[in-house]
Amino acid sequence: MAYAKHGSADSMARGLGWFSIALGLAELAMPRTLTRSLGMQGRERLMSAYGLREVATGIGILSARDPTPWVWGRVAGDALDLGTLATALDGGNPRRDNVGFAFAAVLGVTALDVICATALGMGQRRRGPVRDYSDRRGMPRPPAQMRGAARDLDVPEDMRTPAPLRPYTSAA
Amino acid sequence: MRALCWHGKQDIRCDTVPDPKIEDPRDAIVRVTSCAICGSDLHLYDGFIPGMKSGDIIGHEFMGEVVEVGSGNRKLKVGDRVVVPFTICCGECEQCRRGYYSVCERSNRNRSLADKAFGHSPAGLFGYTHLTGGYPGGQAEYVRVPYADVAPVKVPDGMTDEQVLFLGDILPTGWQAAVQCDIQPTDTVAIWGAGPVGQFAIRSAILLGAKQVIAIDRVPERLDMARAGGAITINFAKESVLERLKDLTDGKGPEKCIDAVGMEAHATSTLDAMYDRAKQAVMAETDRPHVLREMMYVCRPAGTLSVPGVYAGLDDKIPMGAFMNKGLTMRTGQTHVNRWTDDLLRRIQEGQIDPSFVITHTVGLEDGPAMYKTFRDKQDGCVKVVLKP
Numbered sequence: 001m002a003y004a005k006h007g008s009a010d011s012m013a014r015g016l017g018w019f020s021i022a023l024g025l026a027e028l029a030m031p032r033t034l035t036r037s038l039g040m041q042g043r044e045r046l047m048s049a050y051g052l053r054e055v056a057t058g059i060g061i062l063s064a065r066d067p068t069p070w071v072w073g074r075v076a077g078d079a080l081d082l083g084t085l086a087t088a089l090d091g092g093n094p095r096r097d098n099v100g101f102a103f104a105a106v107l108g109v110t111a112l113d114v115i116c117a118t119a120l121g122m123g124q125r126r127r128g129p130v131r132d133y134s135d136r137r138g139m140p141r142p143p144a145q146m147r148g149a150a151r152d153l154d155v156p157e158d159m160r161t162p163a164p165l166r167p168y169t170s171a172a
Numbered sequence: 173m174r175a176l177c178w179h180g181k182q183d184i185r186c187d188t189v190p191d192p193k194i195e196d197p198r199d200a201i202v203r204v205t206s207c208a209i210c211g212s213d214l215h216l217y218d219g220f221i222p223g224m225k226s227g228d229i230i231g232h233e234f235m236g237e238v239v240e241v242g243s244g245n246r247k248l249k250v251g252d253r254v255v256v257p258f259t260i261c262c263g264e265c266e267q268c269r270r271g272y273y274s275v276c277e278r279s280n281r282n283r284s285l286a287d288k289a290f291g292h293s294p295a296g297l298f299g300y301t302h303l304t305g306g307y308p309g310g311q312a313e314y315v316r317v318p319y320a321d322v323a324p325v326k327v328p329d330g331m332t333d334e335q336v337l338f339l340g341d342i343l344p345t346g347w348q349a350a351v352q353c354d355i356q357p358t359d360t361v362a363i364w365g366a367g368p369v370g371q372f373a374i375r376s377a378i379l380l381g382a383k384q385v386i387a388i389d390r391v392p393e394r395l396d397m398a399r400a401g402g403a404i405t406i407n408f409a410k411e412s413v414l415e416r417l418k419d420l421t422d423g424k425g426p427e428k429c430i431d432a433v434g435m436e437a438h439a440t441s442t443l444d445a446m447y448d449r450a451k452q453a454v455m456a457e458t459d460r461p462h463v464l465r466e467m468m469y470v471c472r473p474a475g476t477l478s479v480p481g482v483y484a485g486l487d488d489k490i491p492m493g494a495f496m497n498k499g500l501t502m503r504t505g506q507t508h509v510n511r512w513t514d515d516l517l518r519r520i521q522e523g524q525i526d527p528s529f530v531i532t533h534t535v536g537l538e539d540g541p542a543m544y545k546t547f548r549d550k551q552d553g554c555v556k557v558v559l560k561p
Binding site for chain 1: 553
C-alpha cells in the first residue's frame with residue numbers, strides 16, 4: 001500500500017512538473033500581458049525570470065530520479081510568488097481583484113506542492129545499512145588464481161580484434 | 173495463473189491471467205520454477221522503451237519444468253527441466269545458422285514494427301515490448317515457449333535452479349561482453365556498471381585472462397562484490413573516472429571498455445548528464461549515453477568498446493571524432509545466448525564459476541512489484557532478485 005501511495009505522489013509530481021513548464025513558458029512568452037493584468041507594469045523582467053525558474057524547476061521534477069528536492073524548490077518559488085503578489089495588493093492598484101485571485105490560486109498550488117513533497121518524502125525508504133558482499137567471489141579460488149582459467153576458449157573469429165589492430169592491443 | 177503484468181510507468185502488478193496454450197507444433201509450455209528481474213526490465217518499468225501495452229506479462233529470465241509439448245517438438249519431453257534463453261530463435265534462418273541468434277529473421281512476429289524502428293528486425297524476445305514480438309514473458313507461473321525445439325537448454329540432474337537460471341541471459345551476456353573484447357593477457361578491461369551483467373563481465377574478464385579489471389559504479393555493495401570478483405573499483409560519485417583510469421593505465425587508457433549500464437546512466441555531476449536528463453524529460457532524447465561518451469573518450473587508441481547495455485533509440489552528443497580518430501572498434505547487440513550455453517554449462521559443472529553469488533533477494537511472485545522498486549533504487553543491498561512463482 002505504501003508503494004501505491006508513493007506511485008501516486010510520483011504521478012502528482014509529474015503533473016506539477018508539466019504545470020511548472022507550461023506556466024513558465026506562458027510567463028516567458030507574455031510577460032507584458034501578465035504584468036498588465038496584475039497592475040504590475042514595469043516588472044516584465046522579473047516576470048520573465050520567474051518564467052525561467054518555473055521551466056527549470058519543471059524539467060528538474062520530470063528528469064530527476066528523486067523529484068523531492070525539486071518539488072520543495074517549487075514550494076520556495078511559491079513563497080517568492082506570494083511575496084511578490086503581496087506587494088501588489090495595495091489599495092491603489094486598479095487590478096487588485098486580479099491580484100487577489102492570483103494570490104488565492106498560488107496558495108492552492110502551494111498546498112498541492114507541500115502535500116506532494118511531503119508524500120514523496122514519506123514514500124522514500126532508507127537504503128539501510130551497507131551489506132557485506134566481500135565473500136561473493138563466484139569462483140572456487142581467489143581471482144588471482146582464477147585469472148586465465150578460461151583461456152581454453154576459442155574466441156570466435158567474428159569477435160576477434162581485427163588482425164591489423166592486434167599488435168597495438170596486445171603489446172606489453 | 174498468476175503473472176507480473178506491466179500497466180504503465182512504474183506500475184507492475186501481480187495479476188491473474190489465462191494460462192498459455194500450445195499454438196504451434198514446435199511450442200512447449202513451461203511451468204516456471206525460478207525467474208528473475210533483469211536490469212533491462214527496469215527500462216520498461218521506468219517507461220523508457222516504447223511498445224508496451226497495459227496487461228503485458230513481463231520477464232525474460234526464467235527456467236522451469238516442461239509440462240506440455242507440441243506435436244512437432246522432438247527435442248523436449250514432459251518433465252524436462254530447462255533454462256529458456258531470452259532471445260527466441262528459429263534455428264533455421266540465415267542468421268541463426270551463422271550463430272547470430274539474437275537477430276533471428278523469423279521469430280519476431282511483429283517484425284514490420286521493428287523494421288520501421290530499426291531498419292531491420294532483431295529476434296523476438298520474451299516479455300519485452302511489441303516491437304520484439306509481444307510474447308508473454310516469464311515472470312509468471314507458466315510460459316509458452318515458441319520454437320521450443322531450438323533454444324531451451326536442458327538442465328543436467330543434480331544442478332540447482334540458482335546454479336543455472338542465469339544461463340538464459342545475464343551470464344552469457346556478461347560472458348559475450350568480455351569475449352567480444354578478445355582479451356589479451358596484457359589488457360586492462362574497464363567495466364562501467366557493477367550490476368548483475370557487470371559482475372559477470374568482471375568474472376568473465378578475469379577467467380579470460382585480463383591483466384587488470386576495473387569496475388566503475390557508486391553503490392557500495394556492488395563495488396564490494398566487484399572487488400570480491402577481482403576488480404579494482406572506482407566510485408564515480410567520489411572520484412574522477414578519467415583520472416583514476418589514467419593512473420591505473422600509465423596514462424594510456426584501458427584497451428577494452430565494457431558498457432554494462434546502457435540507456436539509463438546515472439552520472440549526476442557532469443554537464444552531459446544534466447543535458448541528457450533535461451532532453452529526456454521533454455522527450456527530445458530516448459537514451460542517456462553518458463557511459464558511451466566516457467568510454468569513447470578514455471579508451472586507448474585502437475581499443476575495443478563492448479556494449480551489452482541496452483539502448484532504445486536516439487542518442488545525442490556522441491563523440492564520433494574520438495571514436496573515429498582513435499580507430500576504436502565497437503561490438504554490441506543482444507546476446508547470442510545459445511552460442512555460449514554449452515560451454516558455460518560445462519564451466520559451471522566444473523566449478524569454474526558459480527553464478528548464484530549474484531543473488532541477493534529471493535521472494536515469491538506476489539512480492540515482485542515491490543521488488544522492482546527495491547531493485548531499481550538499489551535499496552537493501554539489492555543486486556539480483558529471483559522470484560519463485
